[in-house]
Amino acid sequence: ESDKSPAPSCTVRKVKMASVIDQGDESETLPLSVAKVRALVDNFIQYFNDGEDLTPEEEATGDQLTALDHRVQGGAAPYVDFAIWRPFANRLNRQLKFVAYFPLPHGGVQMKELAGPPNHIEWLKSWAVFKTAMQILKIATRTKLDSYAAKIAALNADFPDMWWLIAMADVRMRSEQFERLR
Numbered sequence: 001e002s003d004k005s006p007a008p009s010c011t012v013r014k015v016k017m018a019s020v021i022d023q024g025d026e027s028e029t030l031p032l033s034v035a036k037v038r039a040l041v042d043n044f045i046q047y048f049n050d051g052e053d054l055t056p057e058e059e060a061t062g063d064q065l066t067a068l069d070h071r072v073q074g075g076a077a078p079y080v081d082f083a084i085w086r087p088f089a090n091r092l093n094r095q096l097k098f099v100a101y102f103p104l105p106h107g108g109v110q111m112k113e114l115a116g117p118p119n120h121i122e123w124l125k126s127w128a129v130f131k132t133a134m135q136i137l138k139i140a141t142r143t144k145l146d147s148y149a150a151k152i153a154a155l156n157a158d159f160p161d162m163w164w165l166i167a168m169a170d171v172r173m174r175s176e177q178f179e180r181l182r
Contacts, residue, residue: 083115
């Protein structure tokens with residue numbers, strides 16, 4: 001059976017990457033088949049999650065798994081945009097935003113609204129789904145993912161008023177360095 005198969009309808013449904021994984025990616029792909037998604041999730045639960053079912057808050061949708069798999073199979077870094085990659089992605093179809101502060105050349109700062117989780121708690125919600133998807137697709141191990149999340153938590157604890165800077169560094173790290181680290 002093919003990993004990707006068209007949905008049974010008169011038009012072939014495609015997963016739009018800009019809606020699921022990265023707002024800057026205009027590509028589309030065929031969704032993984034329901035059978036393939038179920039097999040991946042069942043394998044993860046049985047062999048990597050001690051037989052425990054996933055909580056709704058950490059479950060990745062079929063479209064999220066499809067998009068991440070498509071990105072990685074295409075040779076790109078396993079980056080996802082936490083402004084749109086969230087738990088309950090089909091239900092919470094709105095973009096998260098936070099305020100960043102940029103120094104001006106003659107003093108002062110300029111506030112700018114950027115796409116992304118507005119605080120560490122929202123980041124953790126997106127991270128939980130990302131972590132699950134990365135493990136389901138066998139892209140990274142729980143240990144490595146937990147280590148990264150602990151570093152973000154430590155930065156947030158050390159610099160509680162600097163979430164905007166931590167969030168921007170996180171995006172750069174995940175988008176530019178994760179492939180090298182993987």
